[in-house]
Amino acid sequence: MRSGMVAIVGRPNVGKSSLLNALVGRKVSIVAPKPQTTRHRIQGVLHRPQGQIVFVDTPGIHRKAGRALNRYMNEAAGAALRDIDLALFVVEAGRWTEEDDDVLEYIKAVGAPAALILNKVDRLADKSALLPELQKLSARHDFRFVVPVSAKSGQNLEALVRELFERVPEGPPLYPEGQVAGHDLAFTVAEVVREKLVKALAQELPYALAVQTEELEQAGTLLRASVVVWVEREGQKKIVIGEDGVMLKRVGSAARRELEYLTGSKVMLKLWVRVKENWSDDPQALRRFGYHPD
Ligand SMILES: Nc1nc2c(ncn2[C@@H]2O[C@H](COP(=O)(O)OP(=O)(O)OP(=O)(O)O)[C@@H](O)[C@H]2O)c(=O)[nH]1
Ligand SMILES: [Mg+2]
Known part of the structure; x- marks a missing residue:
């Protein structure tokens, strides 16, 4: 049997989480058209007769890392490059x-063995551009291998x-055998709610959201969950709830x-929607919301 750890790294929005989900055949990591969707390291497991590969999806590594949450995300991604068998560098x-x-540069500095994955090839209008691009990018580093893929198709x-x-x-x-996600149901519930919020809310608001599962109870075939959506200001709370609660209802039923x-x-x-002023730049609040280095 073979088994290994493979980290999936890259800048925001290149399709790292989509790739993880496509590889393990189930949605274990949330996906949205906006950058900085993934905030934690997320493990997903591919089971095959010849062995097992544990993929570690990571937050997109980004430049404007001013707030404590952004620093946490970049650090979480960087930490995933340690003690792995291979990094998939997704572009x-x-x-x-x-x-x-x-x-x-970061991959080189850490010295992690890396393969280059060119994602979203389904979007290429001019397929003849792919081969020259592969050749050009291959020359940038001693990649173990280079593969063009589409997580979507x-x-x-x-x-x-x-x-x-x-x-x-x-x-x-x-x-x-059979376990595909590295996290528990409480985390899944919070992330699914966050994904629906990110998709429903415009512009900057997704970055002001943290979601926490407060209560989770399985009674036979009924799962009861109570989930708190944290925002940074009263005005944001109003937007998340929406007029007559319409926004929150829509998000809730999509998540359900x-x-x-x-x-x-x-x-x-x-x-529930609650306000915690400036939580995304408050190290104590970050820890409380589950953003702590481990
Ligand atoms: N056309 C196309 N779109 C894709 C593909 N892979 C991902 N996407 C889209 O790209 C967007 C970002 O996908 P994610 O998987 O959330 O990207 P990510 O790299 O995990 O993003 P962060 O977590 O924010 O760093 C979503 O709208 C996906 O549907 C692909 O192969 N083809
Ligand atoms: Mg992601």
């Missing part, structure tokens, strides 16, 4: 930016999995539907 095909340079993912199993060492499985699909249970979800 967008046809769209290299300075933040990609930063990530590559699934294109080339099997080739990537084959490459990975050739490179992870022999070893016992790290997770029991997805949780019912994920758990197979009937879900009763209660959402």
Whole structure:
């Protein structure tokens, strides 16, 4: 049996979480069109007859890291590069930016073995540009291998999995058979609610949100969850709740539907909105909301 740890790193919004979900065949990490969606390291497990690969999805490494939360996110991503068998450095095909340079510099500094993954090839209008781009980017570092993929269409993912199993060492499985996510249900509930909020809310508001599961109770086939949405100001609370509570209701039912699909249970979800001034730059509040280095 082979088993290994593979970190998925890159700048925000390149499709790291989408890639993780596509590789393990289940949604274990939330996805949104806005950058900085993932805030923690998230583990997802690929089980195959030849062994097991534990993927570690990470927050997008970004430049404007002024607030304590942003520093936490960059540190969480950086820490994922330690003690791994391979890093998947994910970039967008046809769209290299300075933040990609930063990530590559970081990989080099840490000395982590890395493969280059060009994601979103389904979006390329001109496919003939792909080969020259692959050649150009391959020359930037001693990558173990380079693979173009689409997390969305699934294109080339099997080739990537084959490459990975050739490179992870022999070893016992790290997770029991059948376990796909490294986190518990309380975390899943909070993240699904956060994803629906990020998708529903405009512009800057997603960055002012933290979500915590306060109570979780499984009674037979019924799952009861009570979840707190933290914002930084009274005005933000009004927006999250919406006129006559419409926004919160919409978010709540979208989250409930997805949780019912994920758990197979009937879900009763209660959402509360509370204000914690400036929590995203307050180290104590960050720890309380689960953003603590481990
Ligand atoms: N067309 C296309 N879109 C993709 C692909 N992979 C991801 N996306 C989209 O890109 C956006 C960002 O995807 P995520 O998976 O959240 O990206 P991420 O790198 O995890 O982002 P952060 O967590 O914010 O760093 C979403 O709108 C995805 O649907 C792909 O292969 N093709
Ligand atoms: Mg992500």
